[in-house]
Amino acid sequence: MSALFAGLPGAVIDDSGLQHVGNPLVEQRAIAAGEAVVPLGDRAVIAVPGEDRLSWLDSLTSQxxxxxxxxxxTELLVLDPQGRVEHAASVIDDGETTWLIVDRADAEGLLSWLRRMRFRLRVDPRDATEEYAVIGGTTAALERITAAQPASVPLVWIDPWPAVSPGGYGYAAVDPHPGADRDWAEALVTREEERRIADAAAAGDLAVAGLIAADALRVAAWRPRWGADVDERVLPHELDWLRTAVHLSKGCYRGQETVAKVHNLGHPPRRLVALQLDGSASVLPARGAVVRVGDDEVGAVTSTALHFEEGPIALAIVRRSTPVDATLLVDTDDGPIAAAQEIVVPPEAGKTANVPRLPRLGRRAAAT
Known part of the structure; x- marks a missing residue:
């Protein structure tokens, strides 16, 4: 309940949760240093108990x-028959129940679909958001607030990104990957514990940060997210999401044929790029802003952020044919701004592609 944190000095809250507590740039540093935790009011929790839960989820999803x-x-995707992403969830199991952490806007749709797919199996998915809140931060920061959890298996999901999970495949060919040093986890805490966290923050005993800061660190790590980077036709390949959310050797599931065909025999029709935005105008483009090469529209922005080290940055999906050395233009209400692109998913992406490993571009290199 975001209202628990409304009394913090500088707190700004909207329908999705605590946005910031005065200075998102300072909050980013605090999160990265393990000095602050983030109330993730934009997350929901789905519990899936039952003896058949894991084999059932295995049969339905990409993981x-x-x-x-x-x-x-780990994490999973629910795909449509054409391989497009419909739902996404972070996954952790405690031995009796599988817990799914999902975007709040996706929770009702995913839960409804799961319930329709139960048939006669021993599973009983339910919305557990009234029981549990989600708190984000580094693993060390979350250990401090979950140390008293009575569960034998702490309900802390540790983001596997950007490591390539078993059965996965990574397309990004930069070295090092910008997400390599990102330490991010999400803990399920009872609503009573959430209140204690809010009280500790109000007393000055615990630092909290907002969603804006947490999302800036995600964007800088090229980490895709359902509520931001997924449109109605996105394939997991286009976001480099085969890394952590898809097992390419597992049994049949909806959309598997497209996943295999695009990876083994072709190339994704679009590709994710990271943008280093011209910061001279002090303007961040909106999600969905048109990306151009000259006058030619080639894609759209999916996520934007003002990063404490890199400045204004964004993720965008562009046509595969977009020249990798082109300077892109991004539309804003104040006119177009220039953007240097970093290749996340190469145009040649696919199992047989020979993509050379490239050094990280970074803002300094982009400016030279």
Whole structure:
């Protein structure tokens, strides 16, 4: 409940949760240093108890879950028959229940679909958002607030990004990957514990940060997210999401044929790029802003952020044929701004592609 944090000095809250507590740039530093935690009011929780839960989820989704050990973090996608992303969830199992952390806007649709797919199996998915809140931060920061959890398996999901999970495949060919040093986890805490966290923050005993700061760190790590980077036709390949959310060797699931065909025999029709935006105008483009090469529209912005080190940055999906060395223009209400692109998904992406590893571009290199 975001209202718990409304009394903090400088707190700005909207329908999606605590946005910031005065200075998102300072808050980014605090999150990265493990000095602040983030109330993730934009998340919801789905509980899936039942003896058949893991094999059932395995059969429905892109991830191999049938033998998922308790306490191991992963993520899944629900695809449509054409392989497009419909739903996404972070996954952790405690030995009795599988817990799905999802975007709040996606929770009702995913839960409804799961319930329709139960048939006669021993599973009983339910909305557990009234029972649990989600708190984000570094693993060390979350250990401090979950140390008293009575569960034998702490309900802390550790983001696997950007490591390539078993059965996955990474397209980004930069070295090092910009997400390599990102330490991010999400803990399920009871609503009573959430209130204690809010009280500790109000007393000055615990630092909290807002969603804007957390999202800036995500964008800088090229980390895709359902509520931001997914449109109605996106394939997981286009976001480099085969890394952590897809097992390419598991059994049949809806959309698998497209996933295999695009990866093994072709190339995704679009590709994710990271943008280093010209910051001279002090303007961030809106989500959905048109990306151009000259006058030719080639894609759209999916996420934007003002990063404490890199300045104004964005993620965008562009046509695969967009020249990799082109300076892009991004439309804003104040006119177009220039953007240097970093290749996240190469135009040649696919199993047989020979993509050379490239050094990180970074803002300094982009400016030279």
């Amino acid at each position: 191999a879950l049938a033998a998922l050990p308790p306490g191991v973090s």
